[in-house]
Amino acid sequence: MITSDGVYGPNIMSAEWTYLLAYKPATLAVSIGKDTATFSNIRESKEFGVSLCSSEQSVMASVSGTYTGKNVDKIAALGEIGFTFYQAKKIRVPMVSFAAANIECELSQQIIFGENTLLIGGIIESSVSGKDPLAYHRGAYWTMNHRLERSSEEDRKKVREIVESHRKENR
Ligand SMILES: Cc1cc2nc3c(=O)[nH]c(=O)nc-3n(C[C@H](O)[C@H](O)[C@H](O)COP(=O)(O)O)c2cc1C
Known part of the structure; x- marks a missing residue:
């Protein structure tokens, strides 16, 4: 979720195209449609919140991604x-309560890609709750609480041997 004022x-919108770019300096990017209310808000305020939904917040993702803040007060x-919100600590933006993670950003750069703009934000505050994050895949919402089995020691040994045999100094 991207929150803004x-x-x-x-306002709040869903944004799956959100990426961590660097730890130092802590930076993330979100690709946002130029026609969204969120884009207009951030262009004016130069700050935004990013909340990683918990698995209990799929309805929030659905509402925030379906309606526009141009004509609906989604908050x-x-x-x-x-759902509940709290006032961000360092920016003037509502943040999602009980999310898996919450990040407060100051806009640092904008790069236009066709109909979308990549908004790059310096992270000035962040917190994680330990809640399971919500996943969005094939147009549906999923939980991520099923851990894949580790491959057998024998298979992992085989993989290590193959990778080692491709060391560039062995060529
Ligand atoms: C799961 C989901 C993910 C989405 N991801 C993005 C995204 O990464 N970038 C984007 O511009 N729109 C994305 N959208 C669409 C926006 O959330 C949608 O256009 C929204 O109405 C914009 O709200 P606003 O006009 O209030 O800012 C997504 C929608 C859904 C349901």
């Missing part, structure tokens, strides 16, 4: 549905 008031609607 600006011309369209407090108020989500509040009535039962």
Whole structure:
């Protein structure tokens, strides 16, 4: 979720195209449609929140990704549905309570890619809750609590041997 405040008031949108770019300096990027209320808000305020939904927040992702803050107060609607928000610590933006992670960003750069703009944000505050994150895959919401079995020691040994045999100094 990307949260913002600006011309369209407090707002929230779903954004799967969100990436951590670097630890030092802590930086992330989000690719946002130029026509969204979120883009107009951030262009004005130069700050935004990023909340990684927990597996209990799929309805929030669905509402935030379906409606636009240009004509719906999604923060108020989500509040009535039962979700809660808190005021960000370092920026003037609502943040999602009980999310898996919450990050506060100051806009540092913008790069235009066709209909989307990559907004690059310096991370100035972050927290994790330990809740399971929500996953979005093949147009549906999933939990991520099933850990894949580790391959057998024999298979892992085989893989190590193959990789070692491809060391560049062995060529
Ligand atoms: C799961 C999901 C992921 C989405 N990811 C993105 C995204 O990465 N970038 C984007 O521009 N829109 C994305 N969208 C669409 C926006 O959330 C949608 O256009 C939203 O209405 C914009 O809200 P706003 O106008 O209030 O800012 C996504 C929608 C869903 C449901």
